Amino acid sequence: MYRAEKLSKMFPDGLVAVDGIDLAIKKGEQVTFIGPSGAGKTTLFRMLNLTIPSTSGRLFLDGLEVPGLSGPRLKEARRRIGTIYQQQNLVPRLKVVHNVLAGRLGLWSTGAALFSLVRPAEVERAYGALQRVGIPEKLFARTDELSGGQQQRVAIARVLVQDPEVILADEPVSSVDPTLATSLVRLLKEISTESGKTLLMNLHSVELALSFFQRIIGLRDGKILFDSATAEITEEHLRELYTGWSPEGDAPLDRNGHTTPLSCRPLPRAL
Amino acid sequence: MATPPPSPAVPFRGPSRSLPIFLFVVLVLAAFVASVKTAQVDFFVLVEAESRRNLFRFLFGMFPPDLSLDFLRLMLPPVLETIQISIMGTTIAILVGLPLGLLATSSLTWGGVLHEMGTMGQRSRRLLRVLPYAFARGLLSVFRAIPEFVWALIFVRAVGLGPFPGVLAIGVAYGGILGKVYSEILESVDPKPLEALQATGASKLQIVLYGLLPQAFPDFVSYSLYRWECAIRASAILGFVGAGGIGQQLELSMRMFNFHEVTTLIGLLALLVAAADLLSARIRKGIL
Ligand SMILES: Nc1ncnc2c1ncn2[C@@H]1O[C@H](COP(=O)(O)OP(=O)(O)OP(=O)(O)O)[C@@H](O)[C@H]1O
Ligand SMILES: [Mg+2]
Numbered sequence: 212m213y214r215a216e217k218l219s220k221m222f223p224d225g226l227v228a229v230d231g232i233d234l235a236i237k238k239g240e241q242v243t244f245i246g247p248s249g250a251g252k253t254t255l256f257r258m259l260n261l262t263i264p265s266t267s268g269r270l271f272l273d274g275l276e277v278p279g280l281s282g283p284r285l286k287e288a289r290r291r292i293g294t295i296y297q298q299q300n301l302v303p304r305l306k307v308v309h310n311v312l313a314g315r316l317g318l319w320s321t322g323a324a325l326f327s328l329v330r331p332a333e334v335e336r337a338y339g340a341l342q343r344v345g346i347p348e349k350l351f352a353r354t355d356e357l358s359g360g361q362q363q364r365v366a367i368a369r370v371l372v373q374d375p376e377v378i379l380a381d382e383p384v385s386s387v388d389p390t391l392a393t394s395l396v397r398l399l400k401e402i403s404t405e406s407g408k409t410l411l412m413n414l415h416s417v418e419l420a421l422s423f424f425q426r427i428i429g430l431r432d433g434k435i436l437f438d439s440a441t442a443e444i445t446e447e448h449l450r451e452l453y454t455g456w457s458p459e460g461d462a463p464l465d466r467n468g469h470t471t472p473l474s475c476r477p478l479p480r481a482l
Numbered sequence: 483m484a485t486p487p488p489s490p491a492v493p494f495r496g497p498s499r500s501l502p503i504f505l506f507v508v509l510v511l512a513a514f515v516a517s518v519k520t521a522q523v524d525f526f527v528l529v530e531a532e533s534r535r536n537l538f539r540f541l542f543g544m545f546p547p548d549l550s551l552d553f554l555r556l557m558l559p560p561v562l563e564t565i566q567i568s569i570m571g572t573t574i575a576i577l578v579g580l581p582l583g584l585l586a587t588s589s590l591t592w593g594g595v596l597h598e599m600g601t602m603g604q605r606s607r608r609l610l611r612v613l614p615y616a617f618a619r620g621l622l623s624v625f626r627a628i629p630e631f632v633w634a635l636i637f638v639r640a641v642g643l644g645p646f647p648g649v650l651a652i653g654v655a656y657g658g659i660l661g662k663v664y665s666e667i668l669e670s671v672d673p674k675p676l677e678a679l680q681a682t683g684a685s686k687l688q689i690v691l692y693g694l695l696p697q698a699f700p701d702f703v704s705y706s707l708y709r710w711e712c713a714i715r716a717s718a719i720l721g722f723v724g725a726g727g728i729g730q731q732l733e734l735s736m737r738m739f740n741f742h743e744v745t746t747l748i749g750l751l752a753l754l755v756a757a758a759d760l761l762s763a764r765i766r767k768g769i770l
Contacts, residue, residue, distance in 0.1 A: 260681050263598045281607075285599060290683030300678035304696045313692050317683025324688045366678075373682050 212238045212377060212409045213259060217268035219433075220254050228254040230433035231268065238273075238376075239407040241400060243420040246430035247453050252413040253297060255430070256381045259411070260294045261285060273376075290317030293375035295399075297382040297413075299362040301369075303355035310354050310365055311337040314373030333372070340368035344398065359386035367395065371402065378403060380412040384419070392416065396423050417449060431455065540741070547745035554746075557731060561750055564727035567645050567720075568713035568758075571652025575713075576706055578625070578657025583664030584690065585618035590668065595677045596689065618661070625658025634720045648725030652713045663705050664698070671697045703769055707762035714754050728754075 215234040221227045228251040236242060244252050257263045258270060261277060270277040272288055280288055293314070301310045308331050315333060316324055323332065331337070334350075341347045344364035349357060354365065363386055370378055380399055384392035396412070396419050403410035414420045420427055421441055429436040429452040437448050517523075527533060585591060592611040630651045637647035676693040684692065695702075721729015728751055735743040 261599055262595065262677055262681055280599070286683045286685065288683075289681055292681065294678065294681045296674070296678055298674060300674045302675045302679075302693055302696050304699065305692070309692065313679055313684070314682055316679065316685070316688045316692065319688070321685060321687045321691070324684075325691055328691065369682070 212236050212240070212273060214271040215268065216270075218255075218258065218265050218270055219267045220251070220258060220263065221266045228433055229258065229265075232433075232435055234428075234435070234438075236409060236411065239403075239409055240426065241403055241410040241424055242412070242426045242428060243424040244411065244413045244428045244430055245415075245417055245420050245452065246436070250430040251433040252430055253381055254433075256294070256379050256411070256413065259377075260292045260379050261289050286317065290373070291376045293370035293373045293378050295363075295366050295370055295378070295380040295383045297385055299359075299366045299386075301354050301362055301365055303353075305354055307341070307349050307352050307354050307357070307365055308334065308337050311340055311368045311372055314369040314371070317373070336372050337368070340371035341365075343371060344368050344395075360388070360391055363387055363395070367399065374406075375408065377409040377411070380410070382413045382415060385415065392419065543739075543741040544745040546742065547749060548740075548742035549746065553743060557728075557747070557750065560726075560728050560731045561754070563645050564714060564717045564721075564729075564751075564754065567648045567652065567717045567725075567727050568710060570649045571713050571717070572656065572706065572710040574649065574653025575656035575660050575709065578653060579622075579660030579662075579664055582618045582622050582657070583661040583668065585614050586622055586661060586665040587668040587694075588615060589671075589673065589676075590686065590690065590694065591615040595673050596680055596686070622658045622661040622665075625654050626662060627658075628655065630655035630716050631719055631723065634723050634725045638724050643724040643726075645726035648717055648720040648727060651720055651725060652716060656709050656713060660706065660709060664702060667698045667701045667705070668694055700766075700770055704762075704766055707765060711755060711758045711762060714758055715751070718751050 213234060213236040215232055218229060218232045218234070219227065220229040230251070232255065244255070246252055254263075258265050261272075261280070264278060272292075275288065277288075302313075309328060312327060312331060312333060315336075319327070319332075326332065338347055338350055341350055341364075344367050346357075346361055346364055349361060349365070354362065357365065363383060367383065378399065383399065384395050387395065396414075399410060399412065400423055402408065412424070421444065425441055426439070427441050427444055428438045429448060431452055436452055437444075439448075528537075588594065589596065592608065592615055597611070633651035633655050634647055637650040641647050641650070671694055675697070676689055679689045679693045717725070717727045718729040718732060721727045721731070722733045724730065728747055732744060732747045735741075735747060
């Protein structure tokens, strides 16, 4: 589904958020990304869902070279990818039904979209999706009146009605309690499994990552630290991922992945 | 235990920014002092014997207001006309301001997260997007730069005396103001929901309908209502150049030195503005 070669993203301020990532993801595969805050997970997902361009390297979506896309072909490619964001990214003033149906926009004409704001089209579809995430009664509630967890579920319902080939879930359970978090991750996995959708998920909870996914990718400082089957993940892997400490090398990695020479480090004050 | 990695030195932003700020403050102060001189600001003129006498003569001449039924009945049509001018004018201003305001919104036409992809490396395409933006900005500033009073003079020449030139003047001048304010409101809307809409494959126009306008709606309504209130007041001035409404009566009464009537008219205008304010507050509460 995806193939990335030396994919990098440098922001205009010079910060390299994603740094030469090689990645291959098969259709229907379920993969989770873990890594400390600021590792570049969100940035990577924003490249994968065709929101921001890479600054170097190549990215293929289903064999389609991404940088060549524009206009209607770009829109069509985006329609095939559904994203659930870290912050829900819903329109607060709209009713839930419109936020859910926004998943259909890629298929609707502008006229149909306008008309649906007055008289919602495909209400049954929206209702079905909300039923699936457990809040059907909120169909006509205003979105900003919902709790954080309920909004998270609206975002999932939006992806359900979009019916994409790939689901990118960027930390989809950040604002919900542990029990609900587990059931939402399970739900997303079910959705992916039953219709063969590729599922990529960023998770802060290592526990959830380990218990739901077969393949785990560890991201740190914009680089892939490991990409392996869950069964092969060890304590060492995780310690290195989150603390930057590895048993082999004694020098910590800096932003650009170089080890800082000892001489460049500030001297301890106490000396 | 491993020691945590040393934090890299934070790039230090030097004091080089304070000099421009200092110069700016000096410039503003200098401009202020110069203005006091050249604008002939002298509050003592107000209390000099001569001007005091004139002021009092005018004020006493104004009281009591002319509240005779005959006069009031005569003033009903101009009052209604003022309301109609302000409503029609504001409507036209919104119709002018909304499309131009959308075009003048850079985050919609050429910049920001909605244009990260699909425009890279293609200068001609980028230019094609910037052109309508620049055009809308230019048009809006022309509309705005010319005061409604001058627009009214122009339109009176073009379409003759009466309420219509007043409507056009408010429509164009306020259209310029509304367009500018609309674009600023749109520019400051939270971009995250827009990014999410774009990611579903939505088109620009659909993003406007589902993301931009719903978020901007309360501010739009609020500011448009405020402009309507201003339009009521403006229509009084526009009347002086023959664009109908209360203003035209006001000018007549003043020219006839009928200051009692002037007082009535000013009172009516104040009432109208207060009523508009009340109504606007109601509507604002309703949509929040
Ligand atoms: N638009 C931007 N401009 C500049 N820098 C950015 C931008 N977006 C992200 N960054 C930086 O890129 C780095 C990676 O950010 P990113 O959001 O991808 O991390 P993340 O892995 O998603 O973190 P978290 O787990 O906290 O969500 C961070 O240092 C961040 O400050
Ligand atoms: Mg993130």
